[in-house]
Amino acid sequence: MATHKASSVTIDEYKFPRGSKQFGTLVCGVLMALSTKRKYIEPGSLLHDQVLARGGAKTIQYSKYVQNFLFYFLFGAHGIETVHFALTKLKRHNVKFLSFVWLKWVVTAFVGGTFAIQHFDEVVEAKEIKTIKEI
Numbered sequence: 001m002a003t004h005k006a007s008s009v010t011i012d013e014y015k016f017p018r019g020s021k022q023f024g025t026l027v028c029g030v031l032m033a034l035s036t037k038r039k040y041i042e043p044g045s046l047l048h049d050q051v052l053a054r055g056g057a058k059t060i061q062y063s064k065y066v067q068n069f070l071f072y073f074l075f076g077a078h079g080i081e082t083v084h085f086a087l088t089k090l091k092r093h094n095v096k097f098l099s100f101v102w103l104k105w106v107v108t109a110f111v112g113g114t115f116a117i118q119h120f121d122e123v124v125e126a127k128e129i130k131t132i133k134e135i
Contacts, residue, residue, distance in 0.1 A: 008131070009093055009124055009127050009128050009131060010093060010094040010095075011090075011093040011094070011095050011101070011105075011120075011123065011124060011127065012094075012095075012101060013101060014101050014104040014105060014108075015119075015123050016108070017108070017112060017115065017116060017119040018119075020115075021112070021115045021116065021118060021119040021122075024112060024113075024114075024115030025108065025111060025112030025113075025115045025116055025119075028074065028078070028111060028112050028113050028115065029111045029112070031070055031074060032070075032071075032074050032075065032078075032111065034047070034067070034070075035067050035068075035070040035071035035074060035075075036071065038064070038067070040067075041060075041063045041064065041067055048060070048063075074113075077113065078109075078110050078111070078113045079110065081109060081110075081113055081114070081117065082106055082109045082110040085105075085106070085109045085117055085120070086102075086106055086109075089117070089120060089121075089124075090102060090105060090106070093124060105120060
């Protein structure tokens with residue numbers, strides 16, 4: 001088992017994802033929200049009336065299975081990723097447990113998954129470059 005190795009780079013601020021990472025985080029968040037309640041795909045909902053109904057009865061029938069899959073997959077995978085992220089990367093870069101910065105990064109990682117974690121890596125890399133240039 002790997003031991004905790006603190007980095008010389010301490011992350012003490014939160015930066016919201018930008019560009020493609022922001023878009024990916026937003027898409028993941030919307031998909032997570034839409035997968036939480038059946039009412040989002042039932043008759044009368046915007047998604048049902050404007051998208052699913054055009055696909056026919058099979059589309060409507062399978063939409064429940066797709067919604068269930070998205071719910072369990074996104075919440076399960078992002079939950080596991082978030083725990084791993086908090087126990088490894090946040091700890092390695094000296095982000096104080098349960099601090100406001102820690103909570104922002106954890107929530108972003110949960111919603112954005114890989115996109116948010118890649119963004120964190122970019123923030124760390126930028127800070128490392130900045131630190132090297134200062135030396």
